[in-house]
Amino acid sequence: MLEFILKKAEGPAAPRLGELRLPRGVVQTPVFMPVGTLGTVKAMTPEEVQELGAGLILSNIYHLYLRPGVEAVAALGGLHKFMNWPGSILTDSGGYQIFSLAPLRKITEEGVTFRSHLDGSSHFLTPEKVVALQQAIGADISVCLDECPGFPAPEAEVRRAADLTLKWARRCLAARGEAANSLFAVVQGGMLPELRREQAQAFRELPFDGYCLGGLSVGEDKDTTLAILEVTTPELPEDKPRYLMGVGTPEDLVEGVARGVDMFDCVLPTRNARNGMAFTAAGKVVIKNAAYARDPGPLEEACGCYTCRRYSRAYLRHLFLSREILAYRLLTLHNLYYYLHLMMDMRQAVAAGRFAAFRRDFYEKRIEGGNTRG
Amino acid sequence: MLEFILKKAEGPAAPRLGELRLPRGVVQTPVFMPVGTLGTVKAMTPEEVQELGAGLILSNIYHLYLRPGVEAVAALGGLHKFMNWPGSILTDSGGYQIFSLAPLRKITEEGVTFRSHLDGSSHFLTPEKVVALQQAIGADISVCLDECPGFPAPEAEVRRAADLTLKWARRCLAARGEAANSLFAVVQGGMLPELRREQAQAFRELPFDGYCLGGLSVGEDKDTTLAILEVTTPELPEDKPRYLMGVGTPEDLVEGVARGVDMFDCVLPTRNARNGMAFTAAGKVVIKNAAYARDPGPLEEACGCYTCRRYSRAYLRHLFLSREILAYRLLTLHNLYYYLHLMMDMRQAVAAGRFAAFRRDFYEKRIEGGNTRG
Numbered sequence: 192m193l194e195f196i197l198k199k200a201e202g203p204a205a206p207r208l209g210e211l212r213l214p215r216g217v218v219q220t221p222v223f224m225p226v227g228t229l230g231t232v233k234a235m236t237p238e239e240v241q242e243l244g245a246g247l248i249l250s251n252i253y254h255l256y257l258r259p260g261v262e263a264v265a266a267l268g269g270l271h272k273f274m275n276w277p278g279s280i281l282t283d284s285g286g287y288q289i290f291s292l293a294p295l296r297k298i299t300e301e302g303v304t305f306r307s308h309l310d311g312s313s314h315f316l317t318p319e320k321v322v323a324l325q326q327a328i329g330a331d332i333s334v335c336l337d338e339c340p341g342f343p344a345p346e347a348e349v350r351r352a353a354d355l356t357l358k359w360a361r362r363c364l365a366a367r368g369e370a371a372n373s374l375f376a377v378v379q380g381g382m383l384p385e386l387r388r389e390q391a392q393a394f395r396e397l398p399f400d401g402y403c404l405g406g407l408s409v410g411e412d413k414d415t416t417l418a419i420l421e422v423t424t425p426e427l428p429e430d431k432p433r434y435l436m437g438v439g440t441p442e443d444l445v446e447g448v449a450r451g452v453d454m455f456d457c458v459l460p461t462r463n464a465r466n467g468m469a470f471t472a473a474g475k476v477v478i479k480n481a482a483y484a485r486d487p488g489p490l491e492e493a494c495g496c497y498t499c500r501r502y503s504r505a506y507l508r509h510l511f512l513s514r515e516i517l518a519y520r521l522l523t524l525h526n527l528y529y530y531l532h533l534m535m536d537m538r539q540a541v542a543a544g545r546f547a548a549f550r551r552d553f554y555e556k557r558i559e560g561g562n563t564r565g
Numbered sequence: 566m567l568e569f570i571l572k573k574a575e576g577p578a579a580p581r582l583g584e585l586r587l588p589r590g591v592v593q594t595p596v597f598m599p600v601g602t603l604g605t606v607k608a609m610t611p612e613e614v615q616e617l618g619a620g621l622i623l624s625n626i627y628h629l630y631l632r633p634g635v636e637a638v639a640a641l642g643g644l645h646k647f648m649n650w651p652g653s654i655l656t657d658s659g660g661y662q663i664f665s666l667a668p669l670r671k672i673t674e675e676g677v678t679f680r681s682h683l684d685g686s687s688h689f690l691t692p693e694k695v696v697a698l699q700q701a702i703g704a705d706i707s708v709c710l711d712e713c714p715g716f717p718a719p720e721a722e723v724r725r726a727a728d729l730t731l732k733w734a735r736r737c738l739a740a741r742g743e744a745a746n747s748l749f750a751v752v753q754g755g756m757l758p759e760l761r762r763e764q765a766q767a768f769r770e771l772p773f774d775g776y777c778l779g780g781l782s783v784g785e786d787k788d789t790t791l792a793i794l795e796v797t798t799p800e801l802p803e804d805k806p807r808y809l810m811g812v813g814t815p816e817d818l819v820e821g822v823a824r825g826v827d828m829f830d831c832v833l834p835t836r837n838a839r840n841g842m843a844f845t846a847a848g849k850v851v852i853k854n855a856a857y858a859r860d861p862g863p864l865e866e867a868c869g870c871y872t873c874r875r876y877s878r879a880y881l882r883h884l885f886l887s888r889e890i891l892a893y894r895l896l897t898l899h900n901l902y903y904y905l906h907l908m909m910d911m912r913q914a915v916a917a918g919r920f921a922a923f924r925r926d927f928y929e930k931r932i933e934g935g936n937t938r939g
Contacts, residue, residue, distance in 0.1 A: 230883065234890040259883040263859055267879050275875045485637055501649045505641050509604065509633040516608040516890055 193332060193373035193400045195432050199541060203425035204450045206541045211432060211454075213279040213331050214371070215271075216246045220432060220453040221541075223444065223534045224249040224281060225527055226461060229258065230274040233461045234516075234523040237276045243524070244531045246278045249456040252325050252333075253285020253292075256314075257307050261324045269329030281456075282330040284321050286337035286356075286377060287405065287437065298338060300355065318359040319366040326370045334403060335363040337377035342410040349381035353390050356405075364397060373400035375434060381406060382415050384422045391426035401432040404452070408438040417446055424451040441470060441533055445553055448537050449546070460530045464522035467511045470529045472556045476504070478522065483508045496528035497521075567706060567747035567774045569806050573915060577799035578825045580915045585806060585828075587653040587705050588745070589645075590620045594806060594827040595915075597818065597908045598623040598655060599901055600835060603632065604648040607835045608890075608897040611650045617898070618905045620652045623830040626699050626707075627659020627666075630688075631681050635698045643703030655830075656704040658695050660711035660730075660751060661779065661811065672712060674729065692733040693740040700744045708777060709737040711751035716784040723755035727764050730779075738771060747774035749808060755780060756789050758796045765800035775806040778826070782812040791820055798825040815844060815907055819927055822911050823920070834904045838896035841885045844903040846930045850878070852896065857882045870902035871895075 194212040201207070209220040225232045225240055227248045232240050240248065255264060267273045270280055289296055293305035302317035318336045325333035336359050340352040360376045367374050376399040380387035394402060404423060407416050420435070427433055434454035435447050444455055460470060469476040471491040476483075478490075489499035490507065498507070498521040510518035540549035566588075573582040583594040599606045599614055601622045606614050614622065629638060641647045644654055663670055667679035676691035692710045699707035710733050714726040730753045741748050750773040754761035768776060778797060781790050794809070801807055808828035809821050818829055834844060843850040845865040850857075852864075863873035864881065872881070872895040884892035914923035 229887045229889060230880070231889050231891045234894075236891065236894070258887060259858070259879070263879065263883075266859055267861055267877060273877070273880055273883075275880075484633070485640055487641055503641060503647070505633070505637065506604070506647055506649075509637075509647075513603045513632060515603060515605050516893055517605045517610065519890055520608075520610070520894075 192371055195401070195430065197430055200429060200451070201541070201546070202451070203429070204421050206448050206537075206546045207451055207453060208538060208541045209432065209453055211247070211279075213247070213373075215277065215279045215331060218247045218279065219538055221444075221448045221534055221537060222247060222454050223530050224454065224456040225530075226456055226458050227274070227276075227280075228254050228458075230255060230264070230270060232527075233465065234519045235527070237274065237278075239524065240276075240527070241278060243527050244535065245527070247331075248276065248278065248280055250280055250282045250330070251285055251288060252282045252321060252328070252330070253288040255282075255328060256285070256316075256324055257309055261327050265327045265329075271329060279331040280329075281332035281375075281434075282325045282328070282334065283436070284325070284334040284336045284377070285316075286334075287339045289316070290339045290341070298355070300358070303336075303338075318362040322363050322366045322374070326367075326372060330372055332373045332375060332401070333367075334375045335360045335377055335399075337379055337403075337405055339379065339406045339409070340381055342381070342406075344381060346381075346383065349379075349383060350386060353379040353381070353386055357390065357393055360394065360397065360399075364399070375399055375401040375403050375432075377403040377405040377436070378423060378427075379406045380419075380423075382411055382419060384419060387419050387423045388426055391423050395426060395428050399431065401434060401454075402427050403434045403436050405436050407435065408443070413443075413446075416443075417450065420447065420450045420452070441530070441553075444530070444533060445537065445550055448541070449550060455534075460526035461523050464526045465519045467518070467522065469522055470526050472553075474557050478504065478508050478511050478518075480508075490525055491529075494525065494528065496525050498525040498528075566745055569775070569804065571804055574803060574825070575915070575920070576825075577803070578795050580822050580911075580920045581825050581827060582912060582915045583806065583827055585621070585653075587621070587747075589651065589653045589705060592621045592653065593912055595818075595822045595908055595911055596621060596828050597904050598828065598830040599904075600830055600832050601648070601650075601654075602628050602832075604629060604638070604644060606901075607839065608893045609901070611648065613898065614650075614901070615652060617901050618909065619901070621705075622650065622652065622654055624654055624656045624704070625659055625662060626656045626695060626702070626704070627662040629656075629702060630659070630690075630698055631683055635701050639701045639703075645703060647702075653705040654703075655706035655749075655808075656699045656702070656708065657810070658699070658708040658710045658751070659690075660708075661713045663690070664713045664715070672729070674732070677710075677712075692736040696737050696740045696748070700741075700746060704746055706747045706749060706775070707741075708749045709734045709751055711753055711777075711779055713753065713780045713783070714755055716755070716780075718755060720755075720757065723753075723757060724760060727753040727755070727760055731764065731767055734768065734771065734773075738773070749773055749775040749777050751777040751779040751810070752797065752801075753780045754793075754797075756785050756793060758793060761793055761797045762800055765797050769800060769802050773805065775808060775828075776801050777808045777810050779810050781809065782817070787817075787820075790817075791824065794821065794824045794826070815904070815927075818904070818907060819911065819924055822915070823924060829908075834900035835897050838900045839893045841892070841896065843896055844900050846927075848931050852878065852882050852885050852892075854882075864899055865903075868899065868902070870899050872899040872902075
């Protein structure tokens with residue numbers, strides 16, 4: 192079971208500092224969770240992820256359910272043993288994936304019927320089953336099945352999806368039983384501030400271990416995302432963690448922390464690495480650029496990661512253009528290091544009461560070095 | 566400069582034990598050199614290759630010449646610094662690649678004109694230039710430009726190519742100057758035992774640091790390869806290393822050592838790993854096989870590699886079917902471990918005077934467990 196210790200909060204929608212006490216270790220918040228959709232943080236070994244400082248990763252029950260199958264993972268001792276990960280795991284319910292990946296989905300109050308994006312096979316999942324699946328693979332933190340409406344969507348559709356998500360969340364709570372793992376709810380409500388507020392108020396009455404903010408960064412502009420965040424977080428229980436799902440860029444992490452978010456995940460650091468893009472304090476580095484052909488410097492001068500201490504931009508460019516696996520490894524290592532150190536820096540800034548100065552400095556560095564390199 | 570210490574030789578075409586003393590370390594022979602064609606042993610970091618026990622890797626001047634370019638590598642401090650490899654490097658001349666990869670090649674006595682397999686650009690290389698290129702990137706051991714005839718090929722063609730290779734080798738010797746790196750010749754001669762013998766006799770009069778056996782395992786049957794080996798090695802200087810280029814399977818390594826070969830390279834352990842095939846003492850494991858879907862055991866029960874000590878066949882199968890980069894990494898680690906430990910076992914067997922027993926045992930294990938798993 193999860194224990195969340197809120198160590199500091201600067202306000203209802205302001206930076207917070209906390210601790211997630213999980214059976215497999217303590218995780219400091221705000222935290223970024225590297226994404227290991229299919230039981231592997233892409234291109235990394237578990238040891239590498241751990242050495243980067245991550246203690247909590249994200250996986251996805253929708254993906255694992257389809258491949259290799261929950262029964263197989265359970266028969267092999269659960270997800271931790273299967274992938275040899277000694278830290279903690281949060282599994283997303285797959286709500287977002289069912290609505291974004293699966294063709295021919297059909298939603299009823301009872302649950303959702305969908306076809307696999309892998310082989311077209313038909314499946315039916317209910318809130319209860321999704322809780323059971325996550326328990327079966329031994330997730331430390333489970334997430335309720337939710338319906339993520341498209342964007343843009345008619346108001347009636349957004350309201351219906353939010354109400355169904357709330358009903359399903361109540362069923363997930365009832366279904367969890369005496370299981371030792373934790374259960375997070377997903378708050379939906381589209382881009383309607385009033386609905387988001389109502390939903391948060393309804394959810395706060397239910398004894399969840401944490402609250403996810405779903406259905407954001409789905410195509411809306413940044414100001415809308417932040418406005419929704421600002422109306423939602425003040426309505427959530429102060430003593431429970433808040434997790435902004437699938438968001439986002441370094442800027443998004445800074446703005447999320449600024450508005451009281453405790454947990455983040457996103458595929459950007461790992462996916463962009465495989466596309467040849469590195470995150471640095473000054474902005475992005477697109478490694479295939481001809482300017483790097485003979486550049487002996489590291490991706491980022493001040494960076495202490497394995498990649499920056501050993502390899503030149505010229506070598507990384509060569510590996511990437513040659514489609515060498517080592518390119519994806521080295522860029523992934525750097526990007527995860529960047530994301531995890533950004534979170535560490537933010538925790539230190541909040542602890543020292545200088546988050547505002549940190550945030551100013553963060554943007555100044557980007558303006559100076561600039562995204563011009565991209 | 567290379568010093569080769571022959572510590573033991575059981576006969577002119579029989580197992581040998583030696584030591585290659587190179588500026589960056591001592592390498593025990595018989596040795597297998599992992600292949601790092603483009604300045605990376607595919608899917609591995611240099612640290613991983615070193616931890617596996619490799620002190621000498623192979624790279625290829627043809628590939629590096631085309632991408633990223635020899636001038637770039639030299640400007641960045643040479644190949645060792647470029648790829649961050651602390652051990653020794655042997656570069657193949659690219660003779661084989663020019664004749665197998667490049668379209669529209671044209672050979673004259675002066676050199677070879679060819680088009681790049683990457684972008685169709687036209688290039689002209691001479692024996693002198695190939696020596697200079699390898700020196701420019703700082704290869705510890707360079708290889709003379711050779712002409713590798715096709716297979717099958719008319720006898721006149723094979724003879725012409727062998728003679729040209731010999732002439733070019735003399736020019737390479739003259740071109741090496743006072744360079745500190747070593748230079749190996751390539752002995753050609755197709756599948757003509759008499760020609761191979763003559764060529765070896767001509768080469769042995771020339772002061773090379775080692776002798777490559779080229780143009781083998783190019784389509785001929787195994788018995789032919791071995792017969793050619795058996796007539797060639799007795800004609801080569803006993804006190805110089807013999808390197809069988811691009812060969813081969815675990816069986817090929819055992820039979821090569823049995824016939825007095827000191828050095829090997831082959832893409833099989835790394836390439837087959839990326840195709841989902843693992844080498845084990847019992848035979849090959851094709852990891853995608855359905856039989857492994859819930860197999861909790863390692864690739865190989867007795868194996869001490871990183872992969873076998875941590876991951877199940879079921880997990881490896883899942884990663885491979887999901888095309889996860891970690892699959893290629895873990896299988897590559899295992900296969901290189903298998904190859905390097907096979908060589909270590911052979912060195913121990915030769916040292917203890919029990920190579921015949923080792924060889925018998927090697928085949929018995931394969932018959933028992935069998936290639937039937939594949």
